[in-house]
Amino acid sequence: xxxxxxxxxxxxxxxxxxxxxxxxxxxxxxxxxxxxxxxxxxxxxxxxxxxxxxxxxxxxxxxxxxxxxxxxxxxxxxxxxxxxxxxxxxxxxxxxxxxxxxxxxxxxxxxxxxxxxxxxxxxxxxxxxxxxxxxxxxxxxxxxxxxxxxxxxxxxxxxxxxxxxxxxxxxxx
Amino acid sequence: xxxxxxxxxxxxxxxxxxxxxxxxxxxxxxxxxxxxxxxxxxxxxxxxxxxxxxxxxxxxxxxxxxxxxxxxxxxxxxxxxxxxxxxxxxxxxxxxxxxxxxxxxxxxxxxxxxxxxxxxxxxxxxxxxxxxxxxxxxxxxxxxxxxxxxxxxxxxxxxxxxxxxxxxxxxxxxxxxx
Numbered sequence: 001x002x003x004x005x006x007x008x009x010x011x012x013x014x015x016x017x018x019x020x021x022x023x024x025x026x027x028x029x030x031x032x033x034x035x036x037x038x039x040x041x042x043x044x045x046x047x048x049x050x051x052x053x054x055x056x057x058x059x060x061x062x063x064x065x066x067x068x069x070x071x072x073x074x075x076x077x078x079x080x081x082x083x084x085x086x087x088x089x090x091x092x093x094x095x096x097x098x099x100x101x102x103x104x105x106x107x108x109x110x111x112x113x114x115x116x117x118x119x120x121x122x123x124x125x126x127x128x129x130x131x132x133x134x135x136x137x138x139x140x141x142x143x144x145x146x147x148x149x150x151x152x153x154x155x156x157x158x159x160x161x162x163x164x165x166x167x168x169x170x171x172x173x
Numbered sequence: 174x175x176x177x178x179x180x181x182x183x184x185x186x187x188x189x190x191x192x193x194x195x196x197x198x199x200x201x202x203x204x205x206x207x208x209x210x211x212x213x214x215x216x217x218x219x220x221x222x223x224x225x226x227x228x229x230x231x232x233x234x235x236x237x238x239x240x241x242x243x244x245x246x247x248x249x250x251x252x253x254x255x256x257x258x259x260x261x262x263x264x265x266x267x268x269x270x271x272x273x274x275x276x277x278x279x280x281x282x283x284x285x286x287x288x289x290x291x292x293x294x295x296x297x298x299x300x301x302x303x304x305x306x307x308x309x310x311x312x313x314x315x316x317x318x319x320x321x322x323x324x325x326x327x328x329x330x331x332x333x334x335x336x337x338x339x340x341x342x343x344x345x346x347x348x349x350x351x
Contacts, residue, residue, distance in 0.1 A: 042262040043262075045259070045260070045261075045262065046261050046262050046263040049261050049263060050263065059263050062262070062263050062264065062265060062266065063262045063263050065266055066262045066263075066264075066266055066269045067262055069266065069269075069270070069344070070262075070273075120347055121340075121344060121347075122344055122347045122348055125266070141265065142265065142266065143265060143266045143267060143348060144264075144265025144266055144267030144268050144348075145267060145348060145349070149351060152351055
C-alpha cells in the first residue's frame, strides 16, 4: 500500500481518537484544529517508521500524546486537561461512579476540573489515556514505562483526587 | 500551516501538501549533496594546481585543511538537518523526551566534529601567516570571534532551547520515578 493510501486509511479509522485527544488539551476549537493538524503532520512523518509491531491505536496514541506534550510545550505550565461531564469513562478516573454522579448533581463538576488541572503534565497525560479506556499494558506501551509503574502512578493519582474530592473536603472550601 | 475548518476533513488537500513537503525536503537534501560533491573535487583540483604551479608548501597544506573543514561542515550539517527533520513521534513518550533532552543540550558528542573543523580552519589560516606577529593577531582575532560566536550561541540557547530541555528533563524524572 502506498504511503498516501496508508495515511488516509489510518486517519479515517482513527479520526475520533485524534479529535478526542486534541480536545482534552485545548479549550477552544481553533487550538484543537491546530493541534489536530500537528498530529496529522507527525503521523505522516512517522509513517515511514511504522512497522506494525504495536497496535495502530497504540501507535496513534503515542503520536497524539507526544505531539500534545510538544505542542503544549510552548506553554508547559499552562497545559490544561479538559474533561466534560459527558467525557467517556469519566468514572474510571475515580473508580467511583457515585461520587462523580453526586458531583454532577451538586453542580461541583468544576471542582473536579480544577483538581485535574492541578495535576502534573505527565499525570494529565495518564488521565487522558485512562479516559480513552486504555489498559494498563497499553498505557505502559504508550508512555514507555513498566506496567507496574503505570499502576502505581495511576493509583496515586486516584488517591490524590479522591482525597481532594471528598464531600467534606470541597464543602469546607 | 495546513488549517481546515474541520481538523480531519480536507484530508486530500493535507496529504497533497505533506507530499509536497516531502518532495521539497528530498530536493533540498539532494541539492546539498550535489553542492558538496561538486565543490569538494573542484577545491581539490585547485589545491593540486597550486601545488604544481609552484605555490609554497604552506599554501598547499593550508588549502588541504580548508578542504577538510569544508567537508566536515557539509557532512555535519547534512546529518544535523536530517536528524531534525526525521524526529519519530511514534516512539514511547519516555524515549521521545530523552531524545528531545539530548537534542536540546548545548554541547553534544558530535560537537567534536565542529571543533575539529574549526581547528582545521585555524591551522589553515595559521599556515598562511607571514611572521610571528601576523600569527599572533590571527590567533587573537580567530579565537576572539569564536568566543563571541559561542557566547551568542549560548544566549540564544538559553532563550530558545533551555526551557524546552528543562521541561523535558522534568517530565523524564517524573515518568521514571516510582
